[in-house]
Amino acid sequence: MFCKCCLRTYIYGYILSTYICVHVYVSNQYSKPISTNLHIVYCIILFLLCEFFFCPCVQFTVTPLCCPSRSSILSGRYPHNHGVRNNSVSGNCSSAGWQKGPESEALPVYLSKQKYQTFFAGKYLNQYGSKAGGGVGHVPLGWDQWHALVGNSQYYNYTLSVNGKEEKHGDVYEKDYLPDLIRNRSLQFLDNRSPQHPFFLMLSLPAPHSPWTAAPQYQKEFSDVKAPRDGSFDKPGKDKHWLLRQPTNPMPNSSVGFLDEAYRKRWRTLLSVDDLVEMLVQKLKDIKELNNTYIFYTSDNGYHTGQFSLPIDKRQLYEFDIRVPLLVRGPGIKANITVQAPVLNIDLTPTILDIAGTNLSSVNTDGFSYLPLMVGSTAYTRLNGSARSFFLVEYSGEGQSTEDPSCPKLGPGVSECFPDCVCEDAFNNTYACVRALEGPNDLQYCEFADSESFVEVYNMTSDPHQLENIVKKVDPAVLQAMNQRLIKLQSCVGSSCREGRFVFARLMTQRFNPPDDALTRPSGL
Numbered sequence: 001m002f003c004k005c006c007l008r009t010y011i012y013g014y015i016l017s018t019y020i021c022v023h024v025y026v027s028n029q030y031s032k033p034i035s036t037n038l039h040i041v042y043c044i045i046l047f048l049l050c051e052f053f054f055c056p057c058v059q060f061t062v063t064p065l066c067c068p069s070r071s072s073i074l075s076g077r078y079p080h081n082h083g084v085r086n087n088s089v090s091g092n093c094s095s096a097g098w099q100k101g102p103e104s105e106a107l108p109v110y111l112s113k114q115k116y117q118t119f120f121a122g123k124y125l126n127q128y129g130s131k132a133g134g135g136v137g138h139v140p141l142g143w144d145q146w147h148a149l150v151g152n153s154q155y156y157n158y159t160l161s162v163n164g165k166e167e168k169h170g171d172v173y174e175k176d177y178l179p180d181l182i183r184n185r186s187l188q189f190l191d192n193r194s195p196q197h198p199f200f201l202m203l204s205l206p207a208p209h210s211p212w213t214a215a216p217q218y219q220k221e222f223s224d225v226k227a228p229r230d231g232s233f234d235k236p237g238k239d240k241h242w243l244l245r246q247p248t249n250p251m252p253n254s255s256v257g258f259l260d261e262a263y264r265k266r267w268r269t270l271l272s273v274d275d276l277v278e279m280l281v282q283k284l285k286d287i288k289e290l291n292n293t294y295i296f297y298t299s300d301n302g303y304h305t306g307q308f309s310l311p312i313d314k315r316q317l318y319e320f321d322i323r324v325p326l327l328v329r330g331p332g333i334k335a336n337i338t339v340q341a342p343v344l345n346i347d348l349t350p351t352i353l354d355i356a357g358t359n360l361s362s363v364n365t366d367g368f369s370y371l372p373l374m375v376g377s378t379a380y381t382r383l384n385g386s387a388r389s390f391f392l393v394e395y396s397g398e399g400q401s402t403e404d405p406s407c408p409k410l411g412p413g414v415s416e417c418f419p420d421c422v423c424e425d426a427f428n429n430t431y432a433c434v435r436a437l438e439g440p441n442d443l444q445y446c447e448f449a450d451s452e453s454f455v456e457v458y459n460m461t462s463d464p465h466q467l468e469n470i471v472k473k474v475d476p477a478v479l480q481a482m483n484q485r486l487i488k489l490q491s492c493v494g495s496s497c498r499e500g501r502f503v504f505a506r507l508m509t510q511r512f513n514p515p516d517d518a519l520t521r522p523s524g525l
Contacts, residue, residue, distance in 0.1 A: 057328070057341070057373070057374070058340060058341070059323070059342070059345065060323055060345070060435065061301050061323075061344070061345045062344055062391065062393055063301075063393065064301045064315055064393075064395060065086060065087060065314060066152075067084055067093035067127070068085060070124070071084040071093075073300065073348050074349065075105065075106050075107075075346075075349065076107070076364075076367045078346060078392060080394060080490060082102040083097060083098065087152075093133075094128045094129075094133040095127070095133060098125075099140070105363075106140065106142065106349070107348075111142060112144075114198075114358060115197050115198070116200045117144055117199040117200070118142060118199070118200045119144065119145040119186065119200070120143050120145070120146055120147065120148060121145075121181075121186060122149055122205050123152070129150030129151060130150075130151070136150060136160075136161035139163060139164045146164070147163075149178070153206035153209035154211070155213035156178070157171055173216055177215060177272070178206055179215070180275075198356075200352075208265075208266035208269045212266055212269055213269065214271065215269075215271065215272045218272065221267070222264045226264075227260050231465040234251050234306055234309050235307075235465075236308070241448055241450075241454050242428075243426055244316075246410070247308070250309070254419070254420060255306075259305045259306050259312050263305050291331070294329065295329045296326070296348070298345070298348070301322075302319075302322055304320045309422070310422065310424060311424075313416055315425050317393060317395070317433050324345070328374055330355075339370075341373050342437055344367055346365065351369045354371045366494060368498050390434055390436040391434075393435060394431070394432045394433070395431055397426050397431075398427070399413040400412060400413070400415050407423055414426045428450035431447060431449065432446070443458065444458045444466070445479070447483070456469045457469060
């Protein structure tokens with residue numbers, strides 16, 4: 001039994017607190033859930049919620065940018081192992097190297113081997129469909145039905161690759177509005193599926209990504225809504241990397257007005273996603289498969305609106321950009337359960353394949369299945385699962401070779417600049433972080449690849465909004481240990497990326513109260 005909740009209130013409340021870009025996926029699979037009887041479990045991966053309350057988990061993305069994060073979701077690998085560094089073809093986004101390598105071993109390939117009927121609709125990777133990426137004729141292995149957007153998010157006037165053939169769309173709401181098109185085609189797929197085989201749908205909607213084009217009936221909603229003013233909103237980044245030190249603080253009224261309007265527009269686009277989810281769940285009820293279906297809600301990266309006086313974007317190392325929602329509904333998962341164990345977006349693929357009954361030892365991923373964490377101690381014991389106590393976040397900054405006309409005083413090397421001369425990214429916004437979650441050592445340690453060799457350290461227990469960089473207050477032995485851990489994580493592959501986990505039961509039963517000197521003495525990290 002699952003408790004009812006208001007879809008719109010819950011989705012918007014989540015975005016209100018975590019500033020996420022939401023995308024939707026759907027899946028279905030064979031599984032050996034908790035009983036010994038083999039049966040079909042139809043599994044839907046939704047990057048959006050439905051009307052039921054799911055099992056929420058603490059999830060992080062291993063990189064806070066679209067294409068590298070989506071590549072991590074599909075492959076189950078860290079960026080340094082799938083090779084996608086940013087949103088450009090030169091950064092391996094939907095490049096020939098990606099297609100010949102990690103894409104050929106991605107999630108749908110294994111599901112296809114398990115006789116899944118697979119369906120994809122929406123945004124795939126930012127450079128998908130480009131000439132350098134093989135054009136619209138390239139259909140990644142494993143997909144039976146393919147309705148992929150060419151390029152980045154759009155709502156009108158876009159091109160799709162429909163099973164490898166170009167399909168152009170205009171600006172007529174009834175037939176071209178992309179969120180509705182994805183909804184209608186996914187419902188058609190469910191109507192036409194074969195009941196003899198499981199199905200997997202992955203729906204990746206543009207909402208609430210820019211250009212934030214709401215459906216006509218929703219364009220006047222939320223006129224009084226503003227971005228939240230809590231946490232690190234409009235706080236100075238005085239002890240942070242130079243990119244965080246350059247915004248004007250407090251923000252000028254023009255920046256605040258811009259981000260508030262963007263926030264409202266994002267909410268409006270999600271109303272169409274709300275409609276999609278409602279209709280999709282009703283369809284699953286109609287075909288009597290809802291209770292045989294796993295539904296996942298998550299996102300590829302976080303988002304900020306005014307934190308540390310940065311107007312709007314992602315790409316930063318802070319919680320608002322690396323934390324994403326994860327809610328799950330499905331067989332064996334009890335209602336109203338919160339899993340405290342942290343999971344990563346690289347864990348999605350092994351989790352889905354675990355549900356599908358795939359032998360995970362045959363799959364080359366850096367993540368691990370969190371199915372045992374969701375279904376409880378029986379499956380936990382059976383699968384010998386455990387939770388990680390630290391993980392890696394990595395990002396390769398992007399910049400322009402010439403100065404940005406919006407901000408000429410900063411010269412070349414920056415990008416994503418606003419008229420108030422606030423730039424959200426730069427070549428030397430390249431960093432790697434260790435996030436440690438070991439009892440009292442709830443820390444984040446980050447190193448930048450820049451001329452300053454800049455380091456940021458945060459005590460996430462006492463300073464959850466990361467207001468104070470405590471690198472000068474931390475015992476040098478702790479810094480050295482974190483540096484060594486970072487070096488190992490940056491070269492990890494497969495099982496070595498999963499080292500450092502500790503038993504889930506311990507995490508669930510212990511509450512940590514860090515002593516005052518926890519960060520000023522060697523900790524055995």
